[in-house]
Amino acid sequence: MSLVRNFDTNTKDDRKFLNAFSAVSLIIAAYLTIIIILENINSLPSLARIVTFTVLLLLFALPLGIAVRAHREDSDRYAQTLLEERGSKPNPVIYSEICKAEDSIDYHELPSEEGQAKAASADERLSDEANxxxxxxxxxxxxxxxxxxxxxxxxxxxxxxxxxxxxxxxxxxxxxxxxxxxxxxxxxxxxxxxxxxxxxxxxxxxxxxxxxxxxxxxxxxxxxxxxxxxxxxxxxxxxxxxxxxxxxxxxxxxxxxxxxxxxxxxxxxxxxxxxxxxxxxxxxxxxxxxxxxxxxxxxxxxxxxxxxxxxxxxxxxxxxxxxxxxxxxxxxxxxxxxxxxxxxxxxxxxxx
Missing domain, CATH: 1.20.1250.20 (MFS general substrate transporter like domains)
Structure with a gap:
């Protein structure tokens, strides 16, 4: 537990990384199923066992690669924010990615104070109804x-x-x-x-x-x-x-x-x-x-x-x-x- 840290985030990129983790899990499950079935049909030779085990280790390493990529993108985004605050010219590649992300966000008009009060009241009522x-x-x-x-x-x-x-x-x-x-x-x-x-x-x-x-x-x-x-x-x-x-x-x-x-x-x-x-x-x-x-x-x-x-x-x-x-x-x-x-x-x- 001492190695776990919480990070606040407001990006939309988390979903693609979570989907990537899910995809890797499904790939590993399918791979293990195939290997188990092949083992039941015919016992694999030693060389084939080494190859399949090596492939399995590589598949197990994929989540680490996804996490590293997510951390790198988060660091690049943080660095870009610092550059913009200092008035420096941003990296064109990173700037282009940020612009695309901003273009994909739908902006809505904020509700009036009365509307916000009604929404907050509805939230409290819904929470009380099932808590x-x-x-x-x-x-x-x-x-x-x-x-x-x-x-x-x-x-x-x-x-x-x-x-x-x-x-x-x-x-x-x-x-x-x-x-x-x-x-x-x-x-x-x-x-x-x-x-x-x-x-x-x-x-x-x-x-x-x-x-x-x-x-x-x-x-x-x-x-x-x-x-x-x-x-x-x-x-x-x-x-x-x-x-x-x-x-x-x-x-x-x-x-x-x-x-x-x-x-x-x-x-x-x-x-x-x-x-x-x-x-x-x-x-x-x-x-x-x-x-x-x-x-x-x-x-x-x-x-x-x-x-x-x-x-x-x-x-x-x-x-x-x-x-x-x-x-x-x-x-x-x-x-x-x-x-x-x-x-x-x-x-x-x-x-x-």
Missing amino acids: MNLLQALCSVNFWLLFIAMFCGLGSGLAMINNISQIGESLDYTAAERNSLVSLFSIWNFLGRFGAGFVSDIFLHRGGCARPLFVAITLAIMSVGHIVVAAGFSKNLYLGSVLVGVAYGSQWSLMPTITSEIFGVGHVGTIFNTIAIASPVGSYTFSVRIIGFIYDKVGSGEDNTCFGSRCFMLSFMIMASVAFFGVFVALLLFFRTRRFYKAVVFRRLRHF
Whole structure:
């Protein structure tokens, strides 16, 4: 923490650098996916491993290059400002870039004093309408609807993460395939976290669509993923891990944002972490009380091992049913907050 410093900024160039970071993340995810799949198809020779590892290191170094470039541009802009203050002739290249940036800025007429007072009053009203503390949130129906939805989604998703290697072993996957599944699941998890926020933002800003609807969609996808795992057909875990991984990551992206929008940002950290308890509680319930219990019942031998789809079929059908129940809970939250999103959240977004 001692190495972190805050810098105030009012430039529009930050967005392009943030987009560059996002693009690099997606490139690394795609590259790792390709390498993992190639490793499963045919083991790579030593030279190919060295080359792929070198390329991966270069990709990991790209964010540092983006940060250096951002710092250099910020320094050039600061130097240009000093030159203008001293009356010196500016660098023509830098001056041209600054002029282009200024031309791209839209200037609007400032509102009157009465208009500013109304805007400030509206800001205060919007802040008061959705700024609950933990106790107030616990007494609301929306809190428990979101908690139950996360219990159904995050709990069952984490239960699959905890048992994916053992599931693969029971279905006769090789050790390399099981390791690959764990790695691929992390990538699908990342894509879900990255994409859900982006997609839900588009629908929220353009159509005023309440974000809980996307929780219902991800729970429906997760339910299908659990059914695929329960089916036990050849290579089913690859498809099942994609569906469950993307849905699981999406819910971790949507839940904190929905928490801040419904309950306000004043106590968002406390409320968010309280709702996040649904993840370990759900994981314990599904992993120990359902998956572990059923596995012990159908297992055989001294070490109580189990092979075949029967080991986890019933467990994942139960989790699919729970996730499907979560769809209705999330839809109820969506209908309960739809008017609130239009009256408060969407109006706040348009105002700012």
